Amino acid sequence: MKERRIPKETIDRLPLYLRCLDKLIEQGEENISSENFSNRLNLNSAQVRKDLSYFGDFGKRGVGYETKKLASKIRTILNLDQKWKMALVGVGNIGSALLTYSGFDRRVFEVTMAFDRNPQLIGQEIDGVEVEDVSTVSDRIAEENVKLGIIAVPASSAQKVAEMLVKGGVTGLLNFAPTLLDLPEDVQLAQVDITKELEQLVYYL
Amino acid sequence: MKERRIPKETIDRLPLYLRCLDKLIEQGEENISSENFSNRLNLNSAQVRKDLSYFGDFGKRGVGYETKKLASKIRTILNLDQKWKMALVGVGNIGSALLTYSGFDRRVFEVTMAFDRNPQLIGQEIDGVEVEDVSTVSDRIAEENVKLGIIAVPASSAQKVAEMLVKGGVTGLLNFAPTLLDLPEDVQLAQVDITKELEQLVYYL
Numbered sequence A, B: 001m002k003e004r005r006i007p008k009e010t011i012d013r014l015p016l017y018l019r020c021l022d023k024l025i026e027q028g029e030e031n032i033s034s035e036n037f038s039n040r041l042n043l044n045s046a047q048v049r050k051d052l053s054y055f056g057d058f059g060k061r062g063v064g065y066e067t068k069k070l071a072s073k074i075r076t077i078l079n080l081d082q083k084w085k086m087a088l089v090g091v092g093n094i095g096s097a098l099l100t101y102s103g104f105d106r107r108v109f110e111v112t113m114a115f116d117r118n119p120q121l122i123g124q125e126i127d128g129v130e131v132e133d134v135s136t137v138s139d140r141i142a143e144e145n146v147k148l149g150i151i152a153v154p155a156s157s158a159q160k161v162a163e164m165l166v167k168g169g170v171t172g173l174l175n176f177a178p179t180l181l182d183l184p185e186d187v188q189l190a191q192v193d194i195t196k197e198l199e200q201l202v203y204y205l
Helices: A008-026 A034-041 A045-053 A067-077 A093-099 A134-144 A155-167 A194-203 B008-026 B034-041 B045-053 B067-077 B093-099 B134-144 B155-167 B194-203
Strands: A084-089 A109-116 A129-133 A148-151 A172-175 A188-191 B084-089 B109-116 B129-133 B148-151 B172-175 B188-191
Touching: A008 A034, A008 A045, A008 A067, A008 B194, A034 A045, A084 A093, A084 A134, A084 A155, A093 A109, A093 B093, A109 A134, A129 A134, A134 A155, A148 A155, A148 B194, A155 A172, A172 B194, A188 B194, A194 B008, A194 B148, A194 B172, A194 B188, B008 B034, B008 B045, B008 B067, B034 B045, B084 B093, B084 B134, B084 B155, B093 B109, B109 B134, B129 B134, B134 B155, B148 B155, B155 B172
Parallel strands: A084 A109, A084 A148, A109 A129, A148 A172, A172 A188, B084 B109, B084 B148, B109 B129, B148 B172, B172 B188
Antiparallel strands: none
């Protein structure tokens, strides 16, 4: 059950607060003020206070927020207090990098299945995950009840793969293919578009 | 020289228009209406018309926009009508995937230098690029006049690497390390944070 409706802009910033809190916790900091947040995250402090107001009344005057409590609250809000199994389609360069990627918090996100169409890859084991035939992906992810899919195939196959994943019951997709996907409305999409990031970046140079 | 000031939200959407236009051009479409754009990109059509108004008066009543002309105009605005050499630091899983990544348009973006601290990688050639010693990165990128850097090292080394790149004259950074970087104000940063994307995604599932 969700709390009072949190705007998308705030949700999008929650992972940043979390990253900042995790760093502070690692450094042994027990509290953080909203001013400190706003400096570290480059946000204005009114915005920070408004964002934090959605998480309940955690702030203490002159002390700020308890780092551990706030981090735990944000994890609960974002549904990060559970394990998300992920199915990866496309075990090329990017795909195999993701299979061995050390940036995921494996208590939360783990690639548990991998698929490709290349017969030389099918049957191989990468970091404990056996590569399966992509033609079986819909059935297999339904069997394993996997709800998150990662698309790391070339742009030309991405739409077809997305449809196979959705057919298998996936409700969230992380797409690395530089193409626009046409998806049912109840499927959530996140796009990691490296070229787009570069294109936005060089405008300002 | 820039045209009349284009808001950041519009700039951020330009790569999406471009992606859409490139697809249409490939399919032989010569024109696109703003309604068609808004359907394909899931934006409201007033927003699309407003975005497009910054590119000059390209639209024709009943016909829409000429795909090739508009794509070329957007490329000019985004500074994509030149070649951007990039220096990659960190030739681990993600880094080596980027070296061989086929999603870049190599007429625009090319990784021309790569650096690592691992002696077993230094001197190796990957996709035509020789891996160099990271301790030389500031001098080497200054020599080669590289202005774009990609950080693909673990979070714990990212800040140090960023500083070395900035010292060498880089003004734009694409960071794959899941950490917040503290940079001079004149350095542009784009962050590819895979975990953040996943965290934002699962909130809605």
